[in-house]
Amino acid sequence: MKTNYTLAIIVPAAGVGSRMQHSAPKQYIRLAGKTILEHTLAKLAQLKQASSIVVAVSDDDPHFDSLGLIDPRIIRVSGGKERADSVLNGLLALAANPPDWVLVHDAARPLVMPTDIERLLTECINADEGGILASKVKDTIKRGGTHSKQTVPRDDLWQALTPQLFKYHDLIQALQAALAQQITITDEASAIEWANKPVKLVAGRSDNIKITTPEDLDLASFLLQKQHSENAL
Ligand SMILES: Nc1ccn([C@@H]2O[C@H](COP(=O)(O)OP(=O)(O)OP(=O)(O)O)[C@@H](O)[C@H]2O)c(=O)n1
Numbered sequence: 564m565k566t567n568y569t570l571a572i573i574v575p576a577a578g579v580g581s582r583m584q585h586s587a588p589k590q591y592i593r594l595a596g597k598t599i600l601e602h603t604l605a606k607l608a609q610l611k612q613a614s615s616i617v618v619a620v621s622d623d624d625p626h627f628d629s630l631g632l633i634d635p636r637i638i639r640v641s642g643g644k645e646r647a648d649s650v651l652n653g654l655l656a657l658a659a660n661p662p663d664w665v666l667v668h669d670a671a672r673p674l675v676m677p678t679d680i681e682r683l684l685t686e687c688i689n690a691d692e693g694g695i696l697a698s699k700v701k702d703t704i705k706r707g708g709t710h711s712k713q714t715v716p717r718d719d720l721w722q723a724l725t726p727q728l729f730k731y732h733d734l735i736q737a738l739q740a741a742l743a744q745q746i747t748i749t750d751e752a753s754a755i756e757w758a759n760k761p762v763k764l765v766a767g768r769s770d771n772i773k774i775t776t777p778e779d780l781d782l783a784s785f786l787l788q789k790q791h792s793e794n795a796l
Pocket residue numbers: 574575576577578579580581582583588589590619642643644645646647649650669670671672773774775
């Protein structure tokens with residue numbers, strides 16, 4: 564594994580969580596003793612080689628500052644209208660001293676395992692290519708509306724996860740150009756694909772779920788408690 568690289572982390576955390584239908588944005592829901600955002604940041608803080616952890620938060624968010632986060636690497640920046648705008652704000656905040664690589668991870672994915680993050684870093688940096696954690700689609704997939712029209716071949720279908728790791732300059736150029744042309748960008752990989760650059764698929768655990776709807780909460784709470792009790796052994 565190459566070790567002579569610089570790395571920063573960006574955490575988009577400016578969403579409102581409309582699909583969660585909770586009184587506060589979902590990243591502030593408490594599970595297993597802490598907010599979802601705190602669980603996520605605790606996982607990312609284990610990456611000692613990261614020089615900054617840039618968290619994109621809405622300007623009118625009253626919750627973030629009261630978390631009392633003490634990691635000196637954490638920098639708050641303004642979130643944007645869409646996830647891609649929040650990520651771009653994070654990249655711009657690093658522009659004065661850009662890292663070689665930037666790792667982007669959703670606030671809403673607190674279950675990510677540090678071993679998966681390390682594998683993403685090793686495989687991408689050794690190959691000198693950006694990439695993402697992803698899990699192979701396991702279920703039979705249907706295309707349709709009210710009725711199924713087709714069973715979709717799934718041999719080469721992957722579900723995109725985060726973190727996503729790209730070279731700083733590749734990502735900022737691709738995101739800025741794609742957003743200027745109003746291309747829909749749901750993740751960093753979609754901007755890099757649009758720029759015709761490679762995106763490595765690194766197999767990650769499928770339980771690295773994005774907490775999105777209320778039925779995700781019980782599962783996430785169970786898995787967080789399991790991770791904590793296993794680490795305490
Ligand atoms: N303008 C936005 C929208 C989303 N996000 C972040 O991007 C991640 C993934 O987005 P998603 O799960 O879709 O979160 P929300 O946008 O909050 O949820 P919803 O789409 O249900 O409103 C989350 O950590 C969310 O906080 C962000 O930083 N800025």
